[in-house]
Amino acid sequence: MALQDRNRKGFKRLLRSFGYASCGLRHVIRHEQNMQIHIGAALIILISAGLLQLPLVQWLILLLVIAGMFALEIMNTAIERTVDLVTEEFHPLAKRAKDIAAAAVFVYSFFAVIIGLILFVPPLLRLIL
Ligand SMILES: Nc1ncnc2c1ncn2[C@@H]1O[C@H](COP(=O)(O)OP(=O)(O)OP(=O)(O)O)[C@@H](O)[C@H]1O
Numbered sequence: 001m002a003l004q005d006r007n008r009k010g011f012k013r014l015l016r017s018f019g020y021a022s023c024g025l026r027h028v029i030r031h032e033q034n035m036q037i038h039i040g041a042a043l044i045i046l047i048s049a050g051l052l053q054l055p056l057v058q059w060l061i062l063l064l065v066i067a068g069m070f071a072l073e074i075m076n077t078a079i080e081r082t083v084d085l086v087t088e089e090f091h092p093l094a095k096r097a098k099d100i101a102a103a104a105v106f107v108y109s110f111f112a113v114i115i116g117l118i119l120f121v122p123p124l125l126r127l128i129l
Contacts, residue, residue: 028077042066052123065112076101
């Protein structure tokens with residue numbers, strides 16, 4: 001956002017903010033392999049949920065988990081870019097910051113997989129057995 005826009009209010013500013021956000025989103029989708037993997041996984045999960053006709057509450061849980069995953073990956077990328085802006089030299093604190101941001105994604109992914117198993121294994125077993 002241009003610096004002089006920061007004090008402006010109103011619909012135009014809101015629209016401009018959406019524009020900047022979609023620019024950031026496009027960047028992450030284009031340049032982050034992990035984000036592409038998350039999108040692929042989310043599509044497979046949503047199609048599977050449709051095929052298994054999961055109940056509404058389980059759909060809502062899935063959507064929340066998927067949205068959280070996307071948002072966390074986007075924040076991780078923002079932290080990576082910020083660290084790169086501060087230094088492109090090797091620095092222990094740069095490593096620490098990036099590793100911790102990656103750990104946040106890892107922890108969330110771990111629990112997302114557990115939630116996925118809890119939601120999908122019972123209907124899959126019912127289908128198979
Ligand atoms: N400036 C730096 N100083 C020290 N270590 C760094 C620095 N930049 C990156 N690293 C180390 O390299 C790892 C990978 O960093 P990089 O910026 O390539 O992210 P990445 O693993 O490609 O993440 P993603 O795949 O999500 O883009 C970091 O987690 C960190 O351990």
